[in-house]
Amino acid sequence: MDTRADPDMPVSSDAAERPVGRWCAAALLVHDGRYLMQLRDDKPTILLPDHWGLFGGTVEPGEDAAAAMRRELAEELEWRPRDLAAFTEMTLLLPLNPPRLDRMSFFIAPVTAADLAAMVQHEGADRRLFEPAVLACEKRVAPWDLAVVLMHAREAVLFGRR
Numbered sequence: 267m268d269t270r271a272d273p274d275m276p277v278s279s280d281a282a283e284r285p286v287g288r289w290c291a292a293a294l295l296v297h298d299g300r301y302l303m304q305l306r307d308d309k310p311t312i313l314l315p316d317h318w319g320l321f322g323g324t325v326e327p328g329e330d331a332a333a334a335m336r337r338e339l340a341e342e343l344e345w346r347p348r349d350l351a352a353f354t355e356m357t358l359l360l361p362l363n364p365p366r367l368d369r370m371s372f373f374i375a376p377v378t379a380a381d382l383a384a385m386v387q388h389e390g391a392d393r394r395l396f397e398p399a400v401l402a403c404e405k406r407v408a409p410w411d412l413a414v415v416l417m418h419a420r421e422a423v424l425f426g427r428r
Contacts, residue, residue, distance in 0.1 A: 287366035291335040292322030292411060294353060294418050297377045297395060301415050303407075304342070305392035313360075316391070318401065319408035320372075320415075331355075331371035339375070344386040347375035353418060358410055372414045 295302035301320075308316040321342050325334040332350060339345050353372045360366045387393055398419035401407060417424065 289325040292320035300395040304390040317406040
C-alpha cells in the first residue's frame with residue numbers, strides 16, 4: 267500500500283543524497299493589500315541578482331525562524347514589527363550545480379504608512395510596494411516569493427477563509 271499523500275508524485279531515489287542548503291526566513295510586509303518587495307543587489311555572487319524578492323535572510327545556528335526574521339528586518343530596514351505571524355513554509359530543490367535543498371519559512375507582518383516612512387534600507391538596490399497582479403507581471407522576481415505573495419493575496423479563495 268502506497269502511503270504517500272500523492273501516489274502519482276514521483277519520488278527521487280537520490281533524495282537522501284541531496285545537499286541540504288540554507289534555512290531562510292522571509293517576510294510578507296503588507297500595507298493596504300500591497301506587498302513591500304526588495305530589489306536585490308545586482309551582484310553575480312548572490313542568488314537571483316537584480317530580482318524583486320521579499321525581505322529576509324538566513325536562519326543562523328541557534329535561532330528559530332521568527333527570531334531570524336526579526337533580526338533580518340532590524341538589520342535590513344531598521345524596523346521591528348509589532349506583529350509577526352507564521353504563514354507557510356516550503357522546501358525548494360534549487361536547480362544549481364550541484365542541486366541544493368533550501369527550507370523557506372514565510373511570515374506576515376502588517377506595516378503602516380508611518381512604518382514605511384521610518385524604514386532605512388541597508389540591503390538591496392531599491393524597495394517598492396506591489397499589488398499582487400503587478401508583481402506577477404514583473405520579469406525579474408524570485409519565483410518562490412511570488413508564489414507565497416499570490417497564495418497570501420488569494421488566501422480566502424484558495425483556502426476558504428473569510
